[in-house]
Amino acid sequence: MPRANRHYVPGYIWHITHRCHKKEFLLKFAHDRNRFVFWLGEARKRYRLQILNYVVTSNHVHLLVRDQGATNCIPSAMQLLAGRTGQEYNQRKERKGAFWEDRYHATAIESGEHLLRCLVYIDLNMVRAGAVSHPEEWRHGGYLEIQGQRRRNRLLDLDALASSAGIGSLPALVDIHNEWVQEALRTNDLGRNEAWSKSLAVGSESFVLGTQDLLGAGGKSRNIVGQGDLFVLCEPEESYGADFSLKN
Template sequence: MPRSRRFQIPGQVWHITHRCHRQQFLLKFARDRRLWRYWLFEARKRYGLCVLNYIVTSNHIHLLVRDQGKGEIAQSMQLVAGRVAQAYNRRKQRKGAFWEDRYHATAVEKGDHLARCLVYIDLNMVRAGQVTHPANWETSGYREIQSPPRRYRIIDLNALQQTLGMEGTSQFRTIHREWVEQALADDRMQRDPRWSGSLAVGSKPFMEEVRRQMGPQVYTRRTESDRETTSLHDSSGTYMPNSNS
């Protein structure tokens, strides 16, 4: 299977997904999900990773980050994935791969598309039928945004607000909570593979800019559009259409 190419675009927001090997439920225990979150915190400290949202499920993770242009995303993913896999295999006396070969990254346009992606991540475990509200899933960015811990904060709220074009933390929390409640009320639970399987999601002008920055290797990639969104296909085959993303 071809590997999905990695792109570095300073200032770009990326939605990252990384799945356990063969979609096994290797993160089904809370201790392993918490360990993933701990190493994400360490990655933020060590490499300056700018985290906007995240969720750790039983067999994959979602991570929303803003590219600082210093190679911090690749370094962070290597650190987190490696340490979690080592700890699990050592505890279980297990050998073999813990993760799928590589993580997948989708460029997301700032503004409305970013807001939709944020909520899509928040609702992951509701969509999977594990909880009725994102506040009930411990290892999630929703809980951290709405009830920030005194220590070990991971999400950069200032960066998130800035990227969404908002000001005022308390106002942002209210708006964020309203977005989620409205999505729940409207029953917007459907899985949308564009957020996890495309090279980019946004408006048509955004897609043209992404093509320009990614270079000739994406010029032949197909795009699909509806009234609100254009997505750029990833032909690498890294996306798993049967997963609960």
């Protein structure tokens, strides 16, 4: 299996995915998902990690984050998250061996509408998996916090999320976010889209071209695939098919 990419451009928004070793359901118990969320909060405090959304599933996690320009912020945060979650699980279960797959994957996401698309895609993860019928039913994620239904243990930087999405206020963010989620549920627009989790960058053509240039040699060898207003900087082994767009 190829090692997942860890290319970074400081100040960018990143959609990070990380799977449990051999896709095992090592996060199937709420206790272990709670511990991951705890360490996510610690990473936010220790490394000034801006968290825009997240979901912890039974065998993998999604994080939507920004590093605020600090080069080592995301690697340090992910080292803390992966290390402490895995150590605690192995100690509790008297288990040895890897908890996570080799590496996490980071995809650069353009701000504005593309950020909103990725935001909703993350929210709908457990609906796609058939575990719940609505994201509000899965408490190990950012949906409830965005919708103002979580008063304790807040993790998200909602002001940064609204600003990055091009939305002027938090009430407007709540309304637009809810509208997009409800529309996806109504139209059953729940298909898995690997462009959000297996590419190097997703956004407009100018954003993807700019990201390709900033990544240097790591980006020049990658192909750009586009359809409509959505463009993807692909990993070499991915084609993404003819239709990878998430409709609104």
